[in-house]
Amino acid sequence: MAVLVSVKAAITFPSSPSTFDGAVSSVLDHLQERVGLRLWMLARVSGGRAVVLGVRDRWYGIATGAVLEWDELPCRAVADSRTPMVAPATAGLSAFAVGPRQRRRVGAHAAVPIVDPEGDLFGCLCGMDPEPQPALAGELPTLELIGRLLATVLAQELEREELERRVERAELEALTDPLTGVGNRRAWDHIFDAEEARCRRYGSPASLVSVDLDELKLVNDDRGHAAGDALLRRAAQVIEATKRASDVVARLGGDEFGVLAVECDETAAAALAERIRQAFLGAGIRASVGHATRQPGIGLAGAWEEADAAMYARKRRSARR
Numbered sequence: 001m002a003v004l005v006s007v008k009a010a011i012t013f014p015s016s017p018s019t020f021d022g023a024v025s026s027v028l029d030h031l032q033e034r035v036g037l038r039l040w041m042l043a044r045v046s047g048g049r050a051v052v053l054g055v056r057d058r059w060y061g062i063a064t065g066a067v068l069e070w071d072e073l074p075c076r077a078v079a080d081s082r083t084p085m086v087a088p089a090t091a092g093l094s095a096f097a098v099g100p101r102q103r104r105r106v107g108a109h110a111a112v113p114i115v116d117p118e119g120d121l122f123g124c125l126c127g128m129d130p131e132p133q134p135a136l137a138g139e140l141p142t143l144e145l146i147g148r149l150l151a152t153v154l155a156q157e158l159e160r161e162e163l164e165r166r167v168e169r170a171e172l173e174a175l176t177d178p179l180t181g182v183g184n185r186r187a188w189d190h191i192f193d194a195e196e197a198r199c200r201r202y203g204s205p206a207s208l209v210s211v212d213l214d215e216l217k218l219v220n221d222d223r224g225h226a227a228g229d230a231l232l233r234r235a236a237q238v239i240e241a242t243k244r245a246s247d248v249v250a251r252l253g254g255d256e257f258g259v260l261a262v263e264c265d266e267t268a269a270a271a272l273a274e275r276i277r278q279a280f281l282g283a284g285i286r287a288s289v290g291h292a293t294r295q296p297g298i299g300l301a302g303a304w305e306e307a308d309a310a311m312y313a314r315k316r317r318s319a320r321r
Contacts, residue, residue, distance in 0.1 A: 044203030051203035112147035180236035183250035207269030
């Protein structure tokens with residue numbers, strides 16, 4: 001109980017729209033002052049990579065937003081139960097040996113896994129120092145308590161964010177493309193910006209799929225605009241029937257559609273894009289499909305440019321056949 005009182009007195013968990021951000025910042029400040037390791041960070045783990053959501057670093061040159069290989073970090077060995085959560089001196093521990101998978105010198109290390117509401121690994125609160133730190137041995141109870149507090153804040157905030165997503169999708173009903181019934185450009189821009197903010201806050205993965213119909217102009221010219229409109233409606237139905245329940249579809253203008261896939265890494269995005277391609281083939285509709293996954297350095301805006309470029313590259317290859 002004494003540990004609980006001292007930690008709560010030292011760390012302020014703010015109540016704001018970005019409570020988790022504030023909690024992480026307060027925790028990192030507290031740990032750097034109390035424990036003194038030269039690096040403390042909170043990283044989100046996704047797809048074999050660790051996205052740094054917050055950091056206090058006086059040695060390793062790691063900045064907020066950095067993307068690190070999860071296997072490079074000694075936190076991975078802690079998460080896999082191959083090494084203790086607190087190692088005041090790492091000499092003799094294979095997980096901390098400097099080699100191809102561990103390029104940073106680590107003389108002392110502390111790591112506490114942070115789990116999400118489903119019990120899955122969200123990320124890791126990690127401390128490192130290039131030199132041994134004997135005083136670190138007594139900090140495990142405090143670190144475990146902080147980890148549980150962060151997990152509690154995270155669970156509450158993720159629940160609120162999911163409710164906000166549902167509200168956003170309900171609002172889309174008033175922002176639909178009248179021809180196809182999917183979201184319009186205004187709806188797309190609104191959801192796009194909101195999801196980018198979430199990705200930055202939590203390091204969440206997200207992907208985009210760009211779809212362009214190959215024969216709309218030909219159908220309009222040969223069979224009239226009524227046939228072209230029917231083609232657009234069928235295309236929207238194909239995408240809606242193929243996407244995941246959490247994904248957002250919008251008609252962005254003319255014969256172009258976009259899919260925003262939330263909590264979707266590159267592997268899942270490639271599978272989604274391929275399902276959409278196959279669904280169009282099955283429906284007898286010629287369409288070009290490209291996809292890309294958000295990276296912290298370029299955000300969703302950069303990912304959309306990549307997805308669009310991939311789609312047009314496929315369209316050019318299709319035209320040469």
